[in-house]
Amino acid sequence: MKDKIRIASGQGFWGDLIDAPFHQVTKGKVDYLVMDYLAEVTMSILQKQKIRNPVLGYARDLPDLLKRILPICMDKGVKIITNGGGVNPVACADAILGIAVKSNINKLTIAVILGDDIRDNINEIISAGCELNNMDSGESILHYKDKLVSANVYFGASPIVEALKKGADVVITGRTTDTGLTLAPMIYEFDWDKNNYNLMAAGTIAGHILECGAQSSGGNFLGDWKSVDNMAEIGFPIAEAYPNGEVIITKHPGTGGKVTFETVAEQLLYEIADPSAYITPDCVADFSSIKLQDLGNDKVRVYDIKGKEATAFYKVSCSYADGYTASGSLTYSWPDALSKARAADQILRKRLDNLGLKFDEIRTEFIGYNSTHGPLSVKIDEDNINEIMLRVAVRSKEYESVKRFGMEIAPLILTGPPSVTGFAGGRPRPSEIIAYWPALIPKKLVRPEVKILELKQ
Secondary structure, eight states: OOSOEEEEEEESSTTSOTTHHHHHHHSSOOSEEEEOOOOHHHHHHHHHHHHHOTTOOSOTHHHHHHHHHHHHHHHHTOEEEEOTTTTOHHHHHHHHHHHHHHTTOOEEEEEEEEOOBOGGGHHHHHHTTOOOOOTTTOOOGGGTGGGEEEEEEOBOSHHHHHHHHTTOSEEEOSSBOHHHHHHHHHHHHHTOOTTOHHHHHHHHHHHHHHTTGGGGTTTTOSSSGGGOOOGGGBOOOEEEEOTTSOEEEEOOTTOBSOOOHHHHHHHHTTTOSSTTOEEOSSOEEEGGGOEEEEOSSSOEEEEOOEEEOOOSEEEEEEEEEEEEEEEEEEEEESSSHHHHHHHHHHHHHHHHHHTTOOOSEEEEEEETTTTTTGGGOOOOOGGGOOEEEEEEEEEESOHHHHHHHHHSSTTHHHHSOSSEEOOOSSSOOOEEEEEEEEEEEEGGGOOOEEEEEEEEO
C-alpha cells in the first residue's frame, strides 16, 4: 500500500482550459489525472450527436488532448480517469487507441465503463415497476418516454475501482459522479473497505473539491478575488490523499491562483442541498463534519470527515424534447438607453400578439441593468448609462411561432426607438429545447460493466 497518492484535477467541465491537463502532468509529480467533462445538458448534446453519427457522442477534444499527454503519462506512470466518454465511451476509447498507435505506444490498457445509458431499456425498467418518477414533481415518465433524448444512470467509484484492478492505464466512463472519479483511486490504492463510510465520505469530499477544476484554487472566487495571483496561468488543484482519509489540497509550485481555507471552503458549498446528507452512489457524506486547516504555502488539510451508508438507489439524469426556443438582441445607446429598450420590448410584444403567435414564455432582459439580479436590481440613473442591450427570448411548442419571432427582431431597427445597434449574425433561428428530468432507480435494476481494450504491439 502506498503512503500517499496525488490526484490532479484536469478539467472542470467540457470546454475548460485545454492546457490544464498538460500542466498537471508536467509541472510536478502526480499519480492520477482525473477529468470531469459531463453536466446534465452535456449528455443530451452528446446523445443528439450520436444519433446523427454513431461514432460520435463523446468529448471530441479528448483524443486530441491524449495525443499530447498520453506519452507523458505512460512514461511517468500517471493513470487517467475521465467521464469524457459521454454516451459513447467505446468510440472514445477506440479513438484513443488510434492516437496511441500513431504515438508509437507499444502497450496500453483502456477500461471502458458501460451500463449507465438506459435510454433503450426504459420499457423494461417501467415493466419492472420503476416509472422513473420526477424527483421534483413526482410525475411518472410514462408520458415523456417517447420524447427522451438521453437517460443515464450516475454510477459511482466501484466500476472504476474494478477497472484499475484489471490494470487500466486509462479509464473512460459515461455518466459517472464527479466525485467518483477521485474516490476510486483512493479505494484502489489504499485497499479501503467500501463499507467504511467515513473513508468513502472522505474520498467523496476530496472529489467534490476537485470536480470544478480551478474553482478551488482561486478561480471564480467570491472572496478577495483581487488577491488571486496570476490567474492567467492558474494552477489546477491536486488532492494529496492518505490511507487514513486525510487529504491535503494543493497545486503545483509556481503556478497562478491560490489554495487557501477560503477557496476550498467556498468550493465545498458548491451544489449541495442538505450539508449533512450529500447523497452519492458510494455513501452519504456529512459536509457539516468537515474540518479544514490552512497549512500555508497553498496547502489546506481536509480531515475528520463522517459518512453514512449509501442508499439503495442511483440517480438518473434524463432529458427530453420540449419544444423550441430562440433569442435575439439589440443595443440602445445614450440618452435614455433603458427607456428606449423598454419601449422596443413593448413594441415587439404587441406585434407578436397581433400576429396571434403562441408562446409558453416570453422573457426580456435589459443587459447592463437587470439580467443578473432580475427584480432585485437597483434602479439606475439613465443619464449615467452609456448603453443597454435588449435581449428577448421565447419558447413554444410551435416551431412556426418561434420562427416568426426571429423575423420580428431586425425590423425594430427602423421601426422602433432610435440609436440602436448590435444586430449581427442574421435572424434568430429556432433551436430545440431539451428539458431535464431527474429520477431515481433501484440499483438492482442496472449493472455497470467494465470492458477492457488492449493495445499490444
